[in-house]
Amino acid sequence: MRFLALLKKELLQFTRNRGLVILVIYCFTLDVYIAGVGIDLSLKNAKFYAYDMDFSAESRQMVSKLLPPWFAFHGYLLNDSLIDEVLLNDKAIGVVSIPSDFSKDLKKGRARLQLLINGSEALMGYLFSGYAGQVFLDYSLKKAGIKKENFPIAEEKTRVFFNPNMDSKYFMGISELLSVLVMLVFILPAAALVREKEMGNIEMLLISPVQPLEFMIAKVLVMAGIIIVGVTVSVFLIIKGILAVPFRGSFLLFLLFTLVFIFTTSGFGLFIGAAAKNMLQASQLSILILMPTLFLSGSWTPIEAMPAWMQPLTYISPLKYYMDASYGIALKGVGLNFLWPELLGLTVLGLILFVLSIRLLKRVF
């Protein structure tokens, strides 16, 4: 009865906090949708200028090979000081600079040109130089009359599994869902606890016979319920429905992982809530814990690319197991027979973290 009353209270308080309700709805719907359609990891409409000192047929032909929709040619620059200007003002991702003896050299077979890249947009710059390099190579080979087949180059034939078109919405939609989920798992219990503290109600509960653990579990359960509903809506309505990304594996298995993950991580959230005096502190603390968790999960940088000493640390990020499992289920459709190590890791880690947070909580109160 007491526990039910606490559950009811948490749920009522959540529904009455209009700002939070809107945030949660936004996170699970519009945010995932925007990420799915809006964040594209391929080169599109890359603005560039050319600084052509040669201005020969060849040089112009060369520039014209950088075609839409990948490239967008914005014009010729008349002097080299303009190069700086367009790059500094972010008017272009890159500038193709062609020396005056380009066409002559090309006939001799040793033409050179320069690609100036705006590195402040690292990803686009990287893609730009890669794509453009390929285009120039093709052009030079063709100009030299060499057919690729006759030339001793190792050509790769790529076959992409799970996402044959390399469509980034496959990846981005699910990635964003996982990100907002992680954020909410951190923020919701912390917010609920801090709110209680800021308004001073928590004292009333601490003096009453309610056990702190009972009170925390009520909060976590309600938050877990909200997140589960959100995830379900997001997967069926947004990811499968609107983005039309297939969800290959078992949705129930995914929910199981989500639940275990929520319990693992809510310990963090509660701890943040217990340690923080107000919402500002809570947000700062959650960033402090969220950042390493995200970083160590390998969601930003592949784990293999991290320094050797850091790699073992990734095992303490619950997000690592959860991310690996979620991508596995959603994109590859694998089942528990593949994912049991992740589930085991998550559970063990979860137990440790939960016990630790409860201990810390008791000390804070």
Place this chain on the structure above:
Amino acid sequence: MIVVRQLKKRFKKREAVKDVGFEVKKGEIFGLIGPDGAGKSTVMKIVAGVMSFEDGTVQVLGRDFRKEKETEQAKAKIAFMPQGLGLNLYPTLSVEENIDFFAVLHDLPKDEAKGRKELLLKVTNLTPFRKREAQKLSGGMTQKLGVCCSLIHKPELLILDEPTTGIDPISRRELWRLIVDFVSKEGMAALISTSYMDEAERFSSLALMIDGEFVAQGAPGELKRLCGSVYEIDKDVKEVLPEIKKKFRHVRLKGNTLRFLAAREIEKTFLPVAIERVEPNLEDVFLALKKEEEIEVKAPFTLKGTVREHAVTVERLTKQFDSFVAVSDVSFQINSGEIFGLLGPNGAGKTTLIKMLCGLLIPTSGQFSVAGKRNPQEVKEIIGYMSQRFSLYKDLTILENLELYGNIYKVPAPVLRERISWALETTGLEKAKNEKTDTLPLGLKQRLALMCSVLHNPALIFLDEPTSGVDPIQRKVFWDIIHVLAGEVGVTVLVSTHYMDEAEYCDRLCLMDQGEAIAIGGPSKLKEDAKEKIGHIYQIALDHPFAALDILEKKGLYASFYENGIRMYSLQPISLDDVEELFSPHGLKVFEIKEVFPSIEDVFVHLVTSR
């Protein structure tokens, strides 16, 4: 200097200020008196130029506040101190650095700033503390520093929002002297709000504000005529109480004195006991102007468990936070069924003490027992607690709050239903039960919080400042409920308050100051003890109380403001002739002199100053 006409301000749906108008001239102190939530702060913020308004005209220092540019011009000459302790100060800067900062902020020339700073530090007695950090000052000192910082640039208009709330009586007296002194010497105008009815006489004119409206406005003397006649009875009170309750309005019983209002003058022989007509005070006016609430407090249940003779025993309890001692070596006992009051200003250690007794804080040293147990965890079921102001869930409805607290204590469903209907009846909230609690006025909120804390029929309740900021009518109802709970149900009550006049509602008291218990005992006993030491106390009505205080101070006599005159303390008896002899050379006119019994405030001041 201030002209306000038909001022209106609304926040979303709520009308915070409805059609308010007033004028303040040079050298005047205009007072806004009313309970929390009446709209006082809103009016002050608008006049200070920090809040916009919808309708009406506001002219301050000759500038029209409907125009933003003119508002900015006026703001340079206005000093505004917002409500709350030290909100305009920087807590980690020292006293001096705070004042210096404000001087720089207002571009004061260095020499002038220095001279003025020394003057202000001297008159506020803050000179010895000039190097101390603002956050380490007591409440009274913090407010004095706040006023210093406001006065540093010689403003033409001083706006202080509840500068005296919750601070000790001595600092309150000093603060008032400081304000009155500067306003008259420097020809400023001041707009000051307070929730203390007894500060009314300090104002040149004042407005009584309730629910966004000025229900009465004028000089203190004029306002007092609005409430008919006020009578007091101090003998055989219990016998005549039922009859008086039937015939008269606003009957209040404080200790052994019964006070009531009569629409017309009554004959001395009208009642079988001696009645005395007394001068009305602002509380009487407030009661007369606001409709009285008729709430009959019943107690449909009795105590399930009993507590031993000593419900609470406290032995040499001390709590230290780093270097700050919040509660120092306090000992007392609370008898079962008693109303025990912790009385003292903010920062005296009342809340810390209550929190230790509830198990929210661990004492640094000393011992205590609650209902015979040394560990409060063991008696959670029979304790009720109401924290300072925040007991209710604002985002839940009245009914949801009651249900939650009932269920937390596992009150069986049928019993809970009964208790909830009792609670709704007692609070008069039956119709509003599905509204969220944050829309309730403060007085009702506090009453509801009290109900929430007694739903599980506790034997012992701890109430932390339940009446702070609540208007007099609601405070009276609140105390009525406490009396029923203690008298009829048998609940032991520990209640803290910073209102000195609420001492009379308690059976026994512990007066606290700066963490220490300075006196323990029943209110009348404390007063009698103090009387022996203080000697005689005279209330002297005269035309220039402020000048009179100066004269007495030069002669080394102690006196304080009191309503429309002063209160003078003397070991020898004094007659009217003596007083006239004292004041007439200075051109002061004495109207009346009356010897009075010490009030709890006198006791408090006496104990603190003689330490």
